[in-house]
Amino acid sequence: MIFSFLAAIGAGFLAFLAATGRLFLFVLSSLAALFRPPFYFRLLLRQVVEMGYFSLPVVGLTALFTGMVLALQSYVGFARFNAEGSVATVVVLSMTRELGPVIGGLMVAGRVGAAIAAEIGTMRVTDQIDALTTLSTDPFRYLVLPRLLAGLITLPFLVLVADVLGVFGGFLVGTYKLGFNPAGYLDQTHQFLETRDVVLGLVKASVFGFIVALMGCYQGYHSRGGAEGVGQATTHAVVSASVLILLSDYLLTQAFFAR
């Protein structure tokens, strides 16, 4: 009884280590592809457009509403100890440091990570990835690398837009609903904001973009078993990317704040 319990723990732990190792090898193979010609610039561009431009509506809307809610909630809280004046500062710091990158990352995980996993997974189960190899083309260079780089490059720009719209959402609620003076609100917004706040948020965004693309590619590449397998790969891609985004968000925040 006790041994089977321990065996279950051990088996689970070994499976975890094996999965981590596989993921690490996958990343290494992708990075190795970076140093072998040719480089598919057109494919990278297409992924940037797909990931960045077409994610603008969903990321923009969620950021706008997040900023609006943030203004309302922080006003309610701060009014209890007469600190309503800090609403603008709280909105801009929360958006740039934390909510912009995280919400942007999670929305892109749902929209783009799932699409990547489904596309590459379908290519896997219909032998298209094997076909690439037989046509002298490296699937890592042709499929995986453009997506990873696109994630790395695109998310910061997307999150910059999210930051601006989030602050704008807070501004709308602050001036129209809470009765702030518009000039005073804006003044409050950049009085305590440092360049560092925005830049570190964008660094986070870049990491999250890489995670989303990596989990999509990895789950898709290793999917098997027809339509059901592709469905599972898609689910796993979104769930694992979301968890990893929040986990790495904590680690990055701690690393940035320690100094």
Next chain:
Amino acid sequence: MSAHAAPKISVRGLEKSFDGKQVLNGLDLDIAEGESLVVIGGSGTGKSVLVKCILGLLRPEAGSIRIDGAETVGIGWAARQRLMRRIGMLFQGGALFDSLKVWENVAFGLIEGRGVERNAAQEVALSKLAAVGLGREVGELYPAELSGGMQKRVALARAIAAEPEIIFFDEPTTGLDPIMADVINDLILKCVRDLGATAVSITHDMVSTKKIADRIAMLHQGRIIWQGRKEEIDRSGNPFVDQFVHGRAEGPIAMEVRAL
């Protein structure tokens, strides 16, 4: 081509298992240059695994695969890529890239694998499409807009586009009506003859086998249990082969199925 000429492809002691299940079990097979060999065998006997091992898509646990005398098991990516330029493969489901137009599919190996200029590659692709009986207008369509038979023909055009020395056909006629299957068989014969290529096909379609094969090998329980010229298969004297060729439920193969 004398009987003593070195084989184009030489497989020795090939072993491959999945999750503890032994699929290939010390398989030996020689394929001569310019011949058309058909490997027959029931579903799940490892025919596809054999081809994927030769192509390097799967890594065997033991054994050697020599092409033109050079070992190919465990070679690096660059050497594998050079080798792939001499090989064509027709996948069972076609495996056409559905994000690319038909002509881009056919020209893919030329453009991406060999760095041929796009316009030149397009001309080659259109001539290969014509060779499999498809007009220029088909080149502008996407694979999803084609029927199953047309997809097979496009996949065949893609496999021969780079004029390979060796071509693999994985179940070329599966899922096609008998007439379209015969069209594909004729195209395979014609393409292989025009290129002078070595052809390796895997199938369980005996009509197709008898049409495209010079030589036939039967795979059973991870080994080649019989091989010989096409004319010899009806008097092989091997009960496994007889049962398979005549498609009988009763026989040594079915016995083993029941024993499980």
